[in-house]
Amino acid sequence: MIFFGTRGVTTTPEKGVFHCPACGPGSNFRWRRVRKFFTLYFIPIIPLNQLGEYIECDHCKGTYDLNVLQYDPEKIAQDFEAEYHKAVRKVMITMVLADGQIDDAESQMVCTLYQELTGRPMFPGDVHMEASDQQTSGASFEVALGSLAGSLNTNGKERVIEAAWRVAHADGEFHETEQALLARIAGILELSSSHYQGLLHTLSSQGRLPEPTPPPLPG
Incomplete structure (x- = not known):
């Protein structure tokens, strides 16, 4: 029996330092990108459409719109x-x-x-x-x-x-x-x-x- 389906996979295309609205300046962030993948035997094989992107603070784990990187x-x-x-x-x-x-x-x-x-x-x-x-x-x-x-x-x-x-x-x-x-x-x-x-x-x-x-x- 062949098991196939889809699932979201989160990757981190970029890291850096930003002004977190909760923690303040100098906070580390991860740019998180979620994309749907076709899976075969639960292994992601073929990338499909992108589901979303967000910025995640490493300290408080708060998530923000990408525009937060422009916040000064x-x-x-x-x-x-x-x-x-x-x-x-x-x-x-x-x-x-x-x-x-x-x-x-x-x-x-x-x-x-x-x-x-x-x-x-x-x-x-x-x-x-x-x-x-x-x-x-x-x-x-x-x-x-x-x-x-x-x-x-x-x-x-x-x-x-x-x-x-x-x-x-x-x-x-x-x-x-x-x-x-x-x-x-x-x-x-x-x-x-x-x-x-x-x-x-x-x-x-x-x-x-x-x-x-x-x-x-x-x-």
Whole structure:
């Protein structure tokens, strides 16, 4: 009697080191490939169709999609930081332009706040140049800010509101167009009306938001 059939055979075409989502960086992995084979007397003879591929961590034995090999948390953080910086600049410059003119006090406030929020310098000339580019291109801040709304934590969103508010008040006035723009920014950041009104109350009474209190140390 001849015994034949099919079964899956797992092979390891590649090994290496990756950033395991469970174990962290520096973890060893195996690239596992499963292929169906025609068997004769239970011995795989003829390779048939491929059933699947996955990455397996040698330490935790977790299995992941092949895309996990492209996972680079440091690059992701750098990309997010760059997008955040760009969005903050766009928001503040849009606020400067809300009343139709670039006031020197507002321009200087943008530079000060950008330094506070990002730790990087910005100069009045940069403000005027980016404002001109923004007016010429018609580029909207909504897209840049909207893409960050789901990634910014509450404190990050509040700091964006504070920056826009302080820029608007730098010339001593808070025009209706600036008020409407600030409300739009809060909406894009998905802040509730009560949260937004609470921020305005704090800013109106104190001029800036208090620094968040760090959580207490355990024990």
